[in-house]
Amino acid sequence: MTKARQALLARLTGSLPVHGSIVGVATEERTVVMTYGDGPSPDGTPGVLDALAEAGATATFFVLVGRARKHPELLERIVAGGHELALHGDDHVRLTDFSEEIAYRRTLAAKQELEQLSGQSIEWFRPPYGAQSIETWQAVKRAGLQTVLWTATAWDVKDVGEHERVAHAVRHCHQGSILLAHDGFAGPADGVDDGPEPEVDRGALAAELLSGFAREGLVGRSLGEALRVGKAVRRARFTE
Numbered sequence: 001m002t003k004a005r006q007a008l009l010a011r012l013t014g015s016l017p018v019h020g021s022i023v024g025v026a027t028e029e030r031t032v033v034m035t036y037g038d039g040p041s042p043d044g045t046p047g048v049l050d051a052l053a054e055a056g057a058t059a060t061f062f063v064l065v066g067r068a069r070k071h072p073e074l075l076e077r078i079v080a081g082g083h084e085l086a087l088h089g090d091d092h093v094r095l096t097d098f099s100e101e102i103a104y105r106r107t108l109a110a111k112q113e114l115e116q117l118s119g120q121s122i123e124w125f126r127p128p129y130g131a132q133s134i135e136t137w138q139a140v141k142r143a144g145l146q147t148v149l150w151t152a153t154a155w156d157v158k159d160v161g162e163h164e165r166v167a168h169a170v171r172h173c174h175q176g177s178i179l180l181a182h183d184g185f186a187g188p189a190d191g192v193d194d195g196p197e198p199e200v201d202r203g204a205l206a207a208e209l210l211s212g213f214a215r216e217g218l219v220g221r222s223l224g225e226a227l228r229v230g231k232a233v234r235r236a237r238f239t240e
Contacts, residue, residue: 020234021137021147022124022223025176027230032213033178034059034220035150037088037126040067040074041184047203048183049081055210057220061183062088062126062148064190065110068117075118084222086124087111087145092186095127095136096239104139111143124148124223128186131239148223149237150180154209157182159198162205170212176230178223181209 025033034052036059039045045061052059061078063085068075078085089095090110095103111122125145127136132147140147152172155165173179185197210220 020236021132021149022178022232023149023235023237024151024178024233025223025226025230026233027176027226029221029226029229030175030217030219031221031226031230032173032175032218033223033226034181034210035062035086035126035148035178035223036060036181036183037062038092038182038186038190039063039184040071040078042071042074044183044185044202045071045074045078047201048206049077049083051203051206051210052083052220053081054207055214055220057210058083058222058225059220060084060086060124060148060222060224062086062124063114064088064092064184064186065090065114065117066190067184068114072117079118079120084124084224085114085118085120085122086126086148086223087114087122088126089128091191092128093191094129094131095139096131096133098136100135100139103136104142107140107145108143111145128192130237132237134238137238148178149235151177152179154179154181154205156200156202156205157185157194157198162200162208165200165205166208166212169209170216173213173218175218176226176233179209181206
């Protein structure tokens with residue numbers, strides 16, 4: 001990393017109320033922020049939505065626009081269920097593969113298309129793989145979005161058992177945590193090849209996660225809903 005980039009990163013890190021990504025919510029309510037990515041998918045999204053409805057929970061869905069074009073009915077169902085739509089990208093290619101200007105144009109175009117497809121205002125963005133540089137973070141901000149990362153994951157892209165996934169998520173989440181989970185699995189149609197999709201019933205996993213959180217006195221909420229009574233916790237997290 002050059003001295004100039006180190007200096008810029010230091011300035012950003014010193015201005016966390018304005019800069020950085022949302023990594024949690026400071027709240028007095030016993031909530032955990034449920035987020036889902038890589039959808040919408042007819043194989044995973046309906047089951048996740050059913051589990052959320054059964055638990056009386058809400059979530060934020062970080063969608064891939066390429067998938068949203070194919071499944072607009074799933075966007076409608078997400079919104080009708082009282083959940084929140086957010087942007088994960090047009091595809092699942094790392095923004096850090098592009099210059100700041102191209103990253104800005106790609107993100108802005110994807111945001112505008114998702115808003116047109118859904119009729120919803122889009123505020124949040126999660127970079128694919130959580131990969132972001134100072135430049136791509138700035139590009140996302142220019143596009144009118146705030147980046148959202150996570151506190152803990154559901155391990156649902158790993159080839160492990162459901163019990164391990166739930167135990168890991170519950171152990172690492174606390175009041176105000178943001179959980180990273182998935183209602184789909186990105187593949188070649190999304191511009192990437194991360195190998196075969198792990199065997200996971202995403203609806204059943206969602207139900208078990210929500211039950212596990214309930215045993216800890218935690219209720220699943222979307223990011224927007226959690227922020228109505230809480231304050232965003234931000235950190236300057238960049239990958240080089």
